[in-house]
Amino acid sequence: MTGYPLANAAYVFFLLALGIGFVFYWKEKKKTGERESEKNKIYACGEDMKPEELNIPSETFYRNLIKILKIEKLREWHTGVLSDYLLWIFLGMAVLVFVLVITW
Amino acid sequence: MIFGFLPIAVMLATTFLIPLVSLKTEKYIIHTTLAGLFLSLLLSISMIPDVLSKGRVVYQMEGWKAPFGISIVFDPLSVFLSVAFIFIVLLAVVFSHKYIKYKKTEYYSLVCLVLVGTLGVINTGDIFNMFVYLEILSVSSYALTAFFKKKESLEAAIKYLIIGSLATSLVLLGIAFIYGVLGTLNMADIAVKVSGTANPVIGTALALIITGMFIKSGLVPFHAWLPDAYQASPSPVTSIFSGVTTNVGMYAVLRLVFTVFNPVSVLLWMLMIVGAISMLGGALLALVQNSLKRLLAYSSISQMGFVAVSVGLGTQTGLSGGVLHIINHSIIKGLLFLCAGFIVYQAKTDNMHEISGKFKFNPVIGYSFIIGALSLVGVPLFNGFVSKWLIYVATFQVSPVLTVLALVSSALTLAYMLRAFYLVFLCNAKPGAKQKKIPLSMQLPLIVLVGIIILLGVFPGFSIDISNLMVQSLNKQQYIGAVLT
Structure with missing residues (x-):
């Protein structure tokens, strides 16, 4: 079996x-x-x-893990500003277009 | 075979029937919606034997033969996904019965329209038609995000509208490039013509369409609209977004990359890289969220990353794992967002630090949440384990580094789901706190979803067999043969 x-x-x-x-x-x-x-x-x-x-104080849950992995930095990038988000999308798209056009 | 188009037609008819029914009273809106959904579900299920015996059923709209007319193509991939998505919407509508107390006409019409768009994208064999259905799906989603008309709902809806419109514009631009070079919109015909061309415009077109679909799937770095939209929408709608609409983008990527265009290695690498970043990034960000719905939203980004990595491997096991994880994620997130919906409904806040004091542990909600959480982590006996196991095996066959990343992401999933469970149900729990009675219409969807999670987890052979069948329907030559002859 x-x-x-x-x-x-x-x-x-x-x-x-x-x-x-x-x-x-x-x-x-x-x-x-x-x-x-x-x-x-x-x-x-x-x-x-x-x-x-x-x-366990809920604010300090995984405090050390968050500190070591620098997750707060990741969080700071999420500014909530639309133009920042659009910039990420355009950068991502630029990479995709560049790579696919070069290799197609 | 006109029968096949009926699930979409029934949902479209229901969308327009709801405002008519509500002219006199809003009492029968829920009945009309449920009747439409049941009928659509039964019609989709009735397609299964036909699709399994013939492999693929093609309906040419108005009798116009492909590539001149619009083809509707039913294969195991599209039919099983249709059944799963209609079922999730059906349960979300049952849950909405007591949850949505005003503007029911608009709400249920828009939910039906989301399903029309979803079914259309999944079943169409015409790339422009896919764009039209994607727009139907998107526009109704923007309206549902703004449903509560609060400041944050409107802000999220505007962000979603702008980013979503950018996505559909990119898709349209890509389609225009394809039509300009190949002179056809039929997906099977494109598949034939694209094989003999090395025109870089096709590469650009594919990159634009894939970017649009990545935005719809919420993969990093195209994900920014998703947490806001998920947090601001009504909870049953969030369960539809997470369980249905986000997966549509990933379905389109699968269909276009493997059936229409060639799965070139650079494209698969891009899928794996974007997937790995999403898998880890989504899980890390979920770990620091204070809002329950936002945490689940980042978790959806992470799970879509798992799907992208698995699909990007391009192997049979990888594709099976990816396709199965789409369905499993729909079920699990459907359950978790409905649980979150009830918690937010009772506590009047989605901040996990504030919820715990206001919410008394309820067995149905508590056990449903923990079962959903464990399944999402990939614990045996639950459906999430089956797809995650396939993903681990598939990644290990290609690159053990990806397996390690997937395992780390799963460990992070366990960490953030345990934190959520602790903050919502255990921390500061007040044994004496009053507990509202949970309406049956809210309990039933949870119980059904828990049942499915356990059933698919205990008998994994069934779901693996189905996912293998679904993967077989991505075969390019068979698709071309069925549509163009």
Whole structure:
């Protein structure tokens, strides 16, 4: 068995494994009942902290990645000015025309 | 075979029927639109057996033989894309039922007109006719972008209008060059005549048309209109833009490069370079967006980049991956923009930092969003995995560097989609926040799309077989033979 039937069989096994996993999860959950409230508490070295205080600040999400990849620079190029955008299009078109005319 | 033209004719009739129906009451507009869409969908589906058995069905308008008359050509590529696009528009219209509360006549008429343009571009065998349908599609899209008549909607619509008009003007100029040199507008006849010519004017014409289509597809650096237009449009319209209209540009590139003109290596290289820049650039820019719709818009640029890279490889696997990703992207982005539509509808803002406090986690929206996001990343069991896997395999066969770029882009996709999920659904979530009841007409399209994503993901053989059939219909000699005899 090769190619797509094999891929289909792999998917069926994947689903089967997922289904078995769910059955175990459901049985365990049924056995232990509702989650204990203690489990939801956050351990912060004895301090009482609300869950929302421990959220990752959304402004700093991927801060280092953004800094390293200089994405802000890319963003600055998107000035929102139509003439800038038209310039990009004309430059792109010029390259396409030049390359295709030379090589046609 | 007059039957084949009917899906387009039905949608055109529906466009003009809607204002007539609304003369007395706006109550039946949605029914009229849905009836037109259903009929058009059924007619398109009914074409499938014919197209599969004969390979290609050609309808010569008014009985005028090609190359003198306009040919409408149906093959697996055009028919399956038509079915997929009508289906996405149908679901967006169902979603719009409770979303659009005023100016329904204009709204539904314009949506139908977008579909008329889309189906026309996909099914026509005449390059000037393609331009006409592209204009129909574009003009109705500009009007839909300005639908809310807010400052940002009008600004986005004007930008879209100017850049979009530039695109269609370039296409028209290219067509004029082709007609000047070859003396024909029939795509099969052009394919015959272009083979024996080395005229650089043809190269210029092709460059102009391809530039126009790149603008329509939103590839970098021709993408600037897209984030503004997507952000400002009503959300169901954005799902149509992302799932349907952007893909039309890529379809035209495919058809023109592989069926009409010769897939010269320099053109394929250009596709790969533009695609790779779009793939990475779109993903990087999506990472720093605060607006949910803008993030998804940049994601569309990135996904179109995947398609361009894959198509640019020019191999069977690459083309299959590219064509399949067009369909998968339509489904996934249709779902994600509809989710975004509901979130914006409830939170009254699309700023992700502001949304989280105002929006209570809703299972239908939350799970639909995460399934759409995972599928977009290319996680197994979802349809996005199948096309992305084909793209990885195809790029690896030609250049492993492209595979690395594609994998990095997918990793970035995971990063920005997780950020979006976190900001919208988890960050600052208020367990006690009141939750509005989601109308069934808004839930149903999401559930259907999620079902399709899982179904196509679990049984990938079906979609791969269809994409292979679609790629076969790009064969130049078979196309010429079917249209000109």
